[in-house]
Amino acid sequence: MLERYAEHHLVEWYRSRRRKPLVLRGARQVGKSTLVRQFAANSHLALAEINLERHLYLDAVFKTLDIDRITKELDAVAGLKINSKNTVLFLDEIQATPHAIQALRYFFEERPHLPVVSAGSLLEFTLSDHHFSMPVGRITYYHLGPLTFKEFLTAIAPDLVKYLSDFHLGRDIPMAAHKKLLNRQREYLFVGGMPEAVQLFVDENSLTEVAAVHGSIADTYYDDFAKYAKQKDLILLQQVFRSIPRGLGKKVKYSNIAREEPSKRVKDTVELLAKARVCHQVFHSHCTGIPLYAEINPNAYKLLFMDVGIANYFCGNDWIFLESIDNRNLVNEGGLAEQFIGQQLFNPRQAPRLTYWLREARSANAEVDYVISQGNLIVPIEVKAGKSGSLKSLQQFVFHRGTAIAVRFDLNPPSVQKVKHVIRTREGNRAVAYKLVSLPLYLVEELPRILDILRQCEKTAV
Numbered sequence: 466m467l468e469r470y471a472e473h474h475l476v477e478w479y480r481s482r483r484r485k486p487l488v489l490r491g492a493r494q495v496g497k498s499t500l501v502r503q504f505a506a507n508s509h510l511a512l513a514e515i516n517l518e519r520h521l522y523l524d525a526v527f528k529t530l531d532i533d534r535i536t537k538e539l540d541a542v543a544g545l546k547i548n549s550k551n552t553v554l555f556l557d558e559i560q561a562t563p564h565a566i567q568a569l570r571y572f573f574e575e576r577p578h579l580p581v582v583s584a585g586s587l588l589e590f591t592l593s594d595h596h597f598s599m600p601v602g603r604i605t606y607y608h609l610g611p612l613t614f615k616e617f618l619t620a621i622a623p624d625l626v627k628y629l630s631d632f633h634l635g636r637d638i639p640m641a642a643h644k645k646l647l648n649r650q651r652e653y654l655f656v657g658g659m660p661e662a663v664q665l666f667v668d669e670n671s672l673t674e675v676a677a678v679h680g681s682i683a684d685t686y687y688d689d690f691a692k693y694a695k696q697k698d699l700i701l702l703q704q705v706f707r708s709i710p711r712g713l714g715k716k717v718k719y720s721n722i723a724r725e726e727p728s729k730r731v732k733d734t735v736e737l738l739a740k741a742r743v744c745h746q747v748f749h750s751h752c753t754g755i756p757l758y759a760e761i762n763p764n765a766y767k768l769l770f771m772d773v774g775i776a777n778y779f780c781g782n783d784w785i786f787l788e789s790i791d792n793r794n795l796v797n798e799g800g801l802a803e804q805f806i807g808q809q810l811f812n813p814r815q816a817p818r819l820t821y822w823l824r825e826a827r828s829a830n831a832e833v834d835y836v837i838s839q840g841n842l843i844v845p846i847e848v849k850a851g852k853s854g855s856l857k858s859l860q861q862f863v864f865h866r867g868t869a870i871a872v873r874f875d876l877n878p879p880s881v882q883k884v885k886h887v888i889r890t891r892e893g894n895r896a897v898a899y900k901l902v903s904l905p906l907y908l909v910e911e912l913p914r915i916l917d918i919l920r921q922c923e924k925t926a927v
Contacts, residue, residue, distance in 0.1 A: 466503065467496070467499075467612065467616070467620050467660055467663060467664060467667075468616065468619050468620065469496065469500050469503070469609075469612070469616060470613075470615075470616060471500055471607065471609055471813060472500060472503060472504050472507065474607055474813070474814075475487070475500070475501070475504040475582075475607075476504065476508060478605070478607075479504075479508065479510075479553070479580055484577075484580065485573050485603060485604050485605045486569040486572050486573055486581040486582070486583065486603070486604045486605070487581070487582045487583070487604070487605055487606075487607060488559075488569070488583050488584070488585075488604050488605070488606050488607075489501070489582065489583070489584040489585075489606075489607055489609055490588070490606055490607070490608045490609065490742060491584075491586070491608060491609035491610060491742050492586060492610075492611075492741065492742040492743050492771045492772075493586040493587070493682075493685055493686060493689060494659055494660070494661060494682050494685060495609050495610055495611050495658075495659065495660070495771075496609065496611075496612075496660040497557075497584040497586075497609050498555075498557050498584060499660065500609065501514075501553075501555050501557075501582050501584065502514070505553055505555075509551070510551050510552065510553050511545065511549065511551055511552040511553070512552075512553055512555055513539070513543040513545055513547045513552055513553065513554045513555065514543070514555040514557060515539060515542050515543055515554075515555065515556055515557065516557045516558050517556060517557065517558045517559055517561045517562040517565060518557075518558040518561040520542055520562075521561060521562060523538065523539075523542070523562050523565070524561075524562035524563065524564050524565070525564075526538050527562055527564035527565040527567070527568045528564040530564075530567065530568055530571055532568075532571050532572065532575045532576060535568060536548065536576070539554065547579065548576070548578075548579060552579075552580075553580045553581075553582060554572075554579060554580065554581045554582070555582045555583070555584075556581070556582070556583040556584075557583070557584050557585075558584070558585055558586075559583040559584065559585040559588070560585040560586065560587055560588050560590070560591040560693070561585075561591075563591045565583070566583075566588070566591075566600070567600060569581065569583065569600050569603065569604050570600035570603040570604070573600075573603040573604065574603065586689065586741070587689055587693050587741045587743075588740075588741065589737055589740035589741045590693035590694060590737070590741065591693060606816075607813055607814065608742070608811070608812075608813045608814070608815070608816060608817065609813060610658070610742070610771070610772075610808070610811060610813065611657060611658025611659050611660075611771065611772045611774075611808070612658035612659075612660060612663055613658060613808075613809055613910055614650060614653050614658075614805075614809060614907060614909070614910065615629055615910045616658070617649075617653050617656070617658060617663055618646075618649055618653075620663060620664075620667050621649060621652070621663075621666065621667060622645070622649055625642065625645055625646055625649065628642045628646065629646075629907065629908060629910065629911055630911075632879070632908060632911055632915075633915075633918065634879065634881050634902070634915060634918065634919070635881070637878070638878060638879065640878070643878055643905065646905070646907045647876055647905065647906075647907065649907070650805075650905075650906055650907040651787065651788070651795070652666075652672065653773070653774075653805070654773055654774075654777070654787060654801055654802075654805060655672060655675065655774060655777055655782075655784050655787050656672070656675050656774050657679070657772040657773050657774015657775055657776075657777070658772055658773075658774065658808070659678070659679075659682055659772050659774060659775065661678050661681075661682065662675050662678045662679060662682070662774055665678055672784040673784065675774070675784075676778060676783060676784075679774055679775050679777075679778035680778060682775060683775065683778065683779070686706065686743070687703060687706075690702045690703060690706070698734065701723060701726060701730060701731070701734050702734055702737075702738070704722070704723050705722055705723065705731065705734045705735060705738060706738065706743065707779055708721075708722045708723075709738075709744050709768050709770050709776075709779075710770050710775070710776035710777075710779040710780050711779070711780060712767075712768060712800075713767075713768070713769065713770065713776065713799070713800030713801065713803060713804045714767060714799075714800030714803040714804070714834075715767060715800070716765060716766070716767055716823070717735070717766055717767060717768055719731040719732060722735075735768070739768075739817075742771060742817070743770075743771050744768050744769060744770055744771060745768065745769040745771075745807070745811070745817045745819065746766045746767075746768060747766055747767045747768070747769060747807065747819045747820065747821050747835070748761035748762065748763065748765065748766045748819075748820055748821075749761065749762045749765035749766065749820070749821055749822065749823040750762075750820035750821070750822065750836060751822075752820070752822050752836050752843060752845075752862075752866055753866065754843075755838050755841060755843065756838065757820045757836060757837075757838055757843070758818050758820065761820060765823060767821060769804055769807045769808065769819075770804060772808070773801060773804045773805050773808055776801070776804055777801070782801075792850065792876045793850045795876070796848060796849060796850040796874075796875050796876060796906075797849060797850055802848045802874070802906060803834055803848045805906060805909075806834070806835065806846070806848050806874055806906065806909050807819055807835065809909040809910050810835065810837065810909065810912075819835060819837070820835070820836050820837075821833055821834055821835050821836060822836050822845065822858075822862055824861065824865075831857065831858040831861040831862070832858050833845045833846070833847060833858050833859055833862045834846055834847050834848050834849075835848075836862075839913060839916040839917065839920065840917075840920060842869075842870065842916065842920055843866065843868055844868065844870055844871065844872055844916060845859055845862045845863070845866075845868060845871050845872070846871075846872045846873075846874065847859045847871070847872070847873045847874070848873075848874045848875075848906075849873060849874075849875065850875045850876065850877075856871075856873065856901075857888070859871050859873070860884075860886055860888050860897050860899075861888060863897050863899045864888055864890070864895060864897045868899060869899055869900060869923070870899065870900045870902060870916070870919060871899050871900070871901050871902070872901075872902045872903075872904065872912065873901060873902070873903045873904070874903075874904055874905070874906050874909060875903065875905065875906070876905055876906065877903060877905060878905065879902075879903060879904050879905060879908065880903045881900060881901070881902050881903070882900075882901050882903070883898070883899075883900055883901075884897075884898065884899055884900070884901045885897070885898045886898075900919075902915065902919070
């Protein structure tokens with residue numbers, strides 16, 4: 466049984482006095498149903514689980530919005546009283562009966578004591594064919610992705626997790642542990658975080674069999690597209706789906722995805738897949754203030770795929786190839802390290818929102834891989850191997866936005882250095898000074914905690 470940190474969130478939700486129906490969002494096969502089952506079992510709750518794909522007639526019942534009638538029908542299907550104490554109602558595959566989504570509002574208003582969890586994939590495909598919206602304000606969301614690297618490590622090598630959880634800047638990680646963590650992180654690049662692939666690796670300790678699982682997962686997406694997409698959109702959906710892993714880390718150009726299709730159709734398809742969490746748009750932001758998302762350019766973005774392991778599968782990268790890449794090329798080339806970092810940066814309590822910074826000029830472009838905010842702090846992030854003087858785009862950002870802290874992810878042991886450098890600008894040479902926090906890739910999930918400590922130190926120093 467794979468441990469998911471999201472289970473703690475479900476416990477908090479269940480205990481909340483202001484509990485609303487919970488909608489688990491996420492791509493197909495990231496473990497939404499298993500998570501609910503584990504939560505119910507570990508919390509000693511009765512689970513009234515109803516897979517709505519197997520009871521399509523219920524859509525007509527939900528359409529009535531009559532909670533008394535709906536409850537009686539669900540009692541019969543589940544074989545128990547869903548209003549009973551210590552019982553959780555779980556509506557799985559909710560996209561199969563669209564009116565159940567609308568009915569969640571009335572569970573909140575008329576049965577507030579009843580814990581209701583729903584989960585579904587490709588919800589946006591369903592909603593695009595219906596004229597009602599999600600019951601905003603009456604439900605709460607949790608965005609579940611693939612297993613994070615730390616969850617992967619908990620399953621594969623739990624003795625190494627303490628080096629992540631206990632890490633503080635200025636405290637060295639033993640070199641033996643550092644090398645083990647790098648090896649496990651590279652394994653994660655290949656296996657990814659889809660639960661079925663991770664479980665196979667846990668059970669068999671074999672990387673060669675993982676690709677077959679990735680292929681099977683990809684096939685389920687093709688099957689889902691055929692079920693939920695309109696026929697005229699199916700070919701383009703599949704084409705965009707396959708193309709995303711080959712463009713990781715690059716600004717999207719619609720002609721590179723489907724040259725023969727109008728840009729508007731390609732754009733709409735990308736946005737639909739992004740809403741369904743199959744991919745994620747990382748928008749260019751001007752980054753002059755917070756929130757960063759308020760200053761995005763909706764026409765300038767990069768794409769992340771739902772999972773780095775599945776991305777490798779579509780790119781044809783097997784373990785022999787991935788194991789042979791030298792460290793510098795692994796970080797600097799191909800977008801895999803950038804995909805890894807982005808995949809770990811998502812906050813499950815909100816819709817995926819990542820930004821990057823782009824300055825296009827005739828003489829030279831500048832691009833920072835990610836820009837995040839922590840409180841009132843704006844932090845540029847580069848995924849790049851090399852000396853601090855080679856981080857030209859990062860230094861341009863620091864100069865133009867006046868940031869005090871920057872982060873670099875690579876494969877070296879962690880360090881903090883005060884950087885002073887001279888950059889060229891239109892007005893001539895200018896000095897930049899900032900604190901560069903260099904972290905190995907495997908520490909990315911600790912970044913929010915590390916930044917909070919740095920902010921507190923800066924506050925204390927003032």
